[in-house]
Amino acid sequence: MNGNDSPTMQEVATHFYEEAAELMKIDQGVRDQLYVPQRILDVHFPVKMDDGSVKMFSGFRVHHNTVRGPAKGGLRYYPNLTLEQASGLAMLMTWKTAVVNLPFGGAKGGVLCDPKTLSKGELERLTRRFTTEIILLIGPERDIPAPDLGTDEQVMAWIMDTYSMVKGYSVPAVVTGKPPVIGGSAGRRRAPGRGVVFVLREFADRIGLDLRGARVVVHGFGKVGVTAAYMLEHVLGSTVIAVCDRSGAIYNPNGFDIRDLYNYKEETGTVVGYPHGEPISHADMLALECDVLVPASVENIITADNVETIRARVIVEAANAPITPAADAILREKGVHVIPDILANSGGVIVSYFEWVQDLQSFFWTDEQVTQQLRKILVRAFDQVYTLAQEHNVPLRVAAYMLALSRVATAYKLRGFYP
Numbered sequence: 001m002n003g004n005d006s007p008t009m010q011e012v013a014t015h016f017y018e019e020a021a022e023l024m025k026i027d028q029g030v031r032d033q034l035y036v037p038q039r040i041l042d043v044h045f046p047v048k049m050d051d052g053s054v055k056m057f058s059g060f061r062v063h064h065n066t067v068r069g070p071a072k073g074g075l076r077y078y079p080n081l082t083l084e085q086a087s088g089l090a091m092l093m094t095w096k097t098a099v100v101n102l103p104f105g106g107a108k109g110g111v112l113c114d115p116k117t118l119s120k121g122e123l124e125r126l127t128r129r130f131t132t133e134i135i136l137l138i139g140p141e142r143d144i145p146a147p148d149l150g151t152d153e154q155v156m157a158w159i160m161d162t163y164s165m166v167k168g169y170s171v172p173a174v175v176t177g178k179p180p181v182i183g184g185s186a187g188r189r190r191a192p193g194r195g196v197v198f199v200l201r202e203f204a205d206r207i208g209l210d211l212r213g214a215r216v217v218v219h220g221f222g223k224v225g226v227t228a229a230y231m232l233e234h235v236l237g238s239t240v241i242a243v244c245d246r247s248g249a250i251y252n253p254n255g256f257d258i259r260d261l262y263n264y265k266e267e268t269g270t271v272v273g274y275p276h277g278e279p280i281s282h283a284d285m286l287a288l289e290c291d292v293l294v295p296a297s298v299e300n301i302i303t304a305d306n307v308e309t310i311r312a313r314v315i316v317e318a319a320n321a322p323i324t325p326a327a328d329a330i331l332r333e334k335g336v337h338v339i340p341d342i343l344a345n346s347g348g349v350i351v352s353y354f355e356w357v358q359d360l361q362s363f364f365w366t367d368e369q370v371t372q373q374l375r376k377i378l379v380r381a382f383d384q385v386y387t388l389a390q391e392h393n394v395p396l397r398v399a400a401y402m403l404a405l406s407r408v409a410t411a412y413k414l415r416g417f418y419p
Contacts, residue, residue, distance in 0.1 A: 005304040005326050009088030012299070015325040017091070020401035023394070030412050034094075034405075037087050038105075039063045043133040047126045050119050057126060061109035061134045063143065064090035067411045069103035070141055072349060074148025075155070076110030086110065092320060093349070096342040098404035100381040102353045107143055109134070115150045127155050131162040138163065140173035140360065146352050147177040157182060173359035176352035185355035187370035188348075193227025195347020196294065196318045198375050201236065202382045203339055203396075209314065212237035215290040217312070219282075220297030221245045221261075221271055224318050224345070228294055230258045238292070242285045245270055249285040250277030287311060295322030302327045310336065317341035332395055340397035342404065343378075343385055350377050 007015070014035065021031050042060045049055055060083055063071045073093040076086075086108040093106030111130055115123055137143050138159075147156055156175045160182065163174045172183030180186060187194075204211050211232070218229045221243045232238040239255035247270040250256075256277065264274050272279070286293070286306060293312035295301045299321040302310060307327040315331070316339040317323065323331065323338065331338055351374055358364045365373075381403075389399035 005324050006300055007324055008082075008084050009299060009321060010084045010091070011088070012321045012325060013088040013091040013095075016397060016401050017095070017405070020398055020405050023392070023398065024402055024405060024409075026405060026409050030409050033412075034065065034091075034408065037062050037064050037090060038066060039137075040083070040087075041109075041134055041137055042083075043130070045129050045133050047122065047129055049122055057111055057113055057130070059109065059111035059130055059133070060086060061137050061143070061145075062086045062090040062107060063137065064106040064108075065094045065408065066105035067408060067415060068098060068105055070105065070139075071107035071137075071143040072097055072102075072104035072352065073107035073109070073146065075145045075151050075159075076108075076148040077113050077115045077150030077155070078110060079112060079114045081110050081112050089320065092342060094408065095401060095404040096346050096349055098407045099342050099385065099400050100346045100350055100377055101407065102349065104144075104349070104353065107145070108148075109145070110148065110150070113150075123155070124158055127158040128162045131159045132166070135163060135166060138174060140171060140356070144173070144352070144356055145175050146348070153177060153179045153184065156184075173356050176355040178355070183355070183359045185351055185358055185370060186365060186367040187374070188351050188355060189223065190227045191351035191370075191374060192224045192318070192345055192348040193296075194231060194371065195350065195374060195378055196224065196228045196296075196316055196344050197231040197236065198347070198378045199339055199344050199382050200232075200292065200314070200316045202379055203314065203316075203337070203386070206386060207314075207337065209291060211292075214238045214292055216240045216292045216294065217242045217285060217288050217290045218294045218296055219244055219286065219301060219322075220295065220319065221265060222296065225294065225296035226258070226262055228296060228318055229256075230262070232292075233258045241290065242280065242288055243271055244282055244285055244297075245272075248272040249280045249282050250274050251280040251285065251288070252277045283309070292316065294318050298322070300324055302331075304330065307331060310334075312336060314339070316344045318345050320345065328397065338395065338397060340400050343381060343396070343400045346381070347374060347378065350374055 089108040097104040178184035242251045287309035289311040296318035301322040304326040
C-alpha cells in the first residue's frame with residue numbers, strides 16, 4: 001500500500017481478493033490467473049478538432065476475466081485514467097457480477113480526456129473513432145460497455161451506432177445504458193441508487209435498525225446519491241442530515257427536502273448555497289454522528305487518516321472502494337457495519353444485464369418489472385452473503401468476496417483449461 005493510505009484501485013481489489021482466497025484455500029493456479037487481467041487492448045488514435053487541427057488521444061479496454069460470460073464494465077472519459085486503475089476496476093466488476101450471480105465477467109476502460117473541454121462534435125468524433133479501435137473486443141457475446149465517469153447515454157448511443165454501421169445492421173445489445181428509445185432499459189438511471197437502498201433495508205432488518213427517522217449522511221450528490229437520498233427520505237422515512245458535491249457540503253440537523261435540494265442543484269450546479277442548509281467541511285461532514293453513512297462519490301474517501309472520526313453505525317458503499325483496506329480493518333475493530341461495494345452498488349450492472357437481455361430478445365419491460373426483478377436479485381444475493389458471513393463469522397465484505405470467488409473458481413473447475 002502507499003504510505004499515505006491512498007491505495008490504487010488495483011491494490012484495493014487485490015487486497016480483499018487475497019483475504020477471501022486465503023480463507024477459502026482457492027487453488028493456487030486459479031488464484032494466480034485472477035491476479036492479472038485476461039487481456040488488455042491499448043490504443044492511440046487521431047481526432048479532428050473543430051478548428052481543423054488533429055489531436056492524438058490514448059485509451060484502453062481491459063478484460064479481467066470472462067470465465068463466467070462476456071466482459072461487462074464501464075467506459076470512462078477521464079484525464080487521469082490509468083491502466084492500473086482500469087485493471088483494478090475490471091477486477092471489481094468480476095466480483096460484482098459474480099456475487100449477484102450474473103453471467104458476466106469484469107471489464108473496464110476508457111479514454112484519457114476531459115470531456116468538459118470538448119465540443120459535442122469533438123466528443124462524437126472521439127467516441128466513434130475510439131469505438132472502431134476497440135471493436136476487436138466489444139460485441140454482445142464478447143464485451144458490453146456501459147457509461148461511467150465522463151460518459152452517458154449519448155456516448156453509448158454513438159458507440160452502438162458506430163458498431164452497427166460496421167456490422168451492417170442494428171445491434172443495440174453491444175452497449176447498455178442507452179437512451180430507452182433505441183433499446184435502453186426502463187429504470188436504468190435510478191438502478192444504482194435503488195439498489196443501495198434495497199440492500200440497506202435488508203441489512204437494517206437483520207440488525208434491528210429502524211430506518212424511519214434514521215439520520216443519514218450522503219457523501220456525493222450525483223446520480224447514485226440523489227436517488228438513494230430521495231428513496232431514504234420519501235420511501236423509508238429517513239432523515240438526510242448532510243450531503244455534498246465537489247464544491248462543498250451542507251448540513252441540516254432537521255433533514256433536507258431532497259426533491260427541493262435536487263431542483264436547486266439542477267439550477268445552480270451545486271448544493272453549495274442552498275438556503276435550507278448550513279455550510280460544513282467535507283471532513284466534518286464525514287465525522288457527523290449518524291445511523292447510516294452513504295459514500296456515493298469516489299474511491300479512498302475513508303482512510304486511515306480520518307477513520308477514527310467516523311461515528312456512523314452503518315456504512316453502505318454506494319461508490320467503488322470508498323474505504324481503504326487500512327480503514328476497513330479499523331472499522332471492523334470499532335464494530336462499524338460495512339455493506340461492501342461489490343454488493344451494495346451492483347444495481348447498475350444488474351439492470352444493465354436486464355437491458356442486454358431485453359435487447360437480445362427485442363422484448364422490453366416496464367419500470368415496475370425492472371424494479372421488481374432488481375429487488376429480487378439483490379435480496380437473494382444479500383441473503384446469501386449474510387448467511388455466509390454468519391456461518392464463517394466474517395464481515396459482510398469478506399463473505400461477499402468468498403461468494404464471488406467460489407462462483408468464479410467453480411466455473412474454472414467445470415470448464416477446465418484449454419487446450
